[in-house]
Amino acid sequence: MGSIVVAKNLEKSSKNEGKIEEKMFSLSEEIKQDTYSPKIIGFLCNWCTYAGADLAGVSRFQYPTEIKIIRVMCSTRIDPVIILETLYNGADGVFIGGCHLGDCHYITGNYHTMHKLDMTKQLIEMAGLDKNRVRLEWISASEGQRFANIVKDFTEEIKRLGQSPISASLREDKKDEKILRTIKIAKNAAMSFRLRSVVARIRKSVDEGNVYGEKVSQEKFQQLMSQLIVEEYIRSGILLTLEKNPKTVEEIADEIDIPTEIIFKNIARLWKKQVVLPYGQKGLSPTYMGGIR
Numbered sequence: 001m002g003s004i005v006v007a008k009n010l011e012k013s014s015k016n017e018g019k020i021e022e023k024m025f026s027l028s029e030e031i032k033q034d035t036y037s038p039k040i041i042g043f044l045c046n047w048c049t050y051a052g053a054d055l056a057g058v059s060r061f062q063y064p065t066e067i068k069i070i071r072v073m074c075s076t077r078i079d080p081v082i083i084l085e086t087l088y089n090g091a092d093g094v095f096i097g098g099c100h101l102g103d104c105h106y107i108t109g110n111y112h113t114m115h116k117l118d119m120t121k122q123l124i125e126m127a128g129l130d131k132n133r134v135r136l137e138w139i140s141a142s143e144g145q146r147f148a149n150i151v152k153d154f155t156e157e158i159k160r161l162g163q164s165p166i167s168a169s170l171r172e173d174k175k176d177e178k179i180l181r182t183i184k185i186a187k188n189a190a191m192s193f194r195l196r197s198v199v200a201r202i203r204k205s206v207d208e209g210n211v212y213g214e215k216v217s218q219e220k221f222q223q224l225m226s227q228l229i230v231e232e233y234i235r236s237g238i239l240l241t242l243e244k245n246p247k248t249v250e251e252i253a254d255e256i257d258i259p260t261e262i263i264f265k266n267i268a269r270l271w272k273k274q275v276v277l278p279y280g281q282k283g284l285s286p287t288y289m290g291g292i293r
């Protein structure tokens, strides 16, 4: 019986993935065609917030129409890459709604959502966007009025922040290569195995502790995470820059707007692991290309 439910859930979520792509595509198309209006994508967990939204609807609680809702089985289905991809496709805001802590139908799903969102917000800031463009809220099935109020508040906040520089730059005449590149770097960093495995371990290390009951303090973990996020962002930036042509350290630094000495240190580290290899010379400076990934 359990496996039938799981199979049905998987089927539903794969159908939803198709819908996510469809909605993202229509979003960027609308922006390109200059029919822009503020856009918010809301990913709502099936069991709590989606039911809360449903209740808001049947109870006739008014909430802004700027939000386009996508139903997912659990808030933790929303991977950091999906959030960054949604912003890359021109959303001005991303809303994630899940069950209250302790109420997740997959036991600890929403704890993981919370930790993943912390990482995503840091990457969003590094990419040059306001982290308040993404909001996570816990709303239960019985909180229809609360859902309407939160959506109203978030929509007002997005309006205050104005059009996302990414959605503005999707128009040919306003193309801003820099912001498109930085969000792509953030997305690549979010895919990093190292980062993902550390985020997956936060709950074990901070909330639960190891087999001896030893816990790492939240502050210590945050510090390590922030350092790792910066390292992965720089690494992804270097690799993205070297994707097409070999470049010098100065050229890489210039392209991703990071000081030369930091790039130099990271190139040396990546060279050791053969992720970046020396290629040739431009004037007096050596050039590098991408190596083994």
Ligand code: FES
Pocket: 045, 046, 047, 048, 073, 074, 075, 076, 097, 098, 099, 103, 104, 105, 106, 109, 110
């Ligand atoms: S099922 Fe709702 S957040 Fe996991």
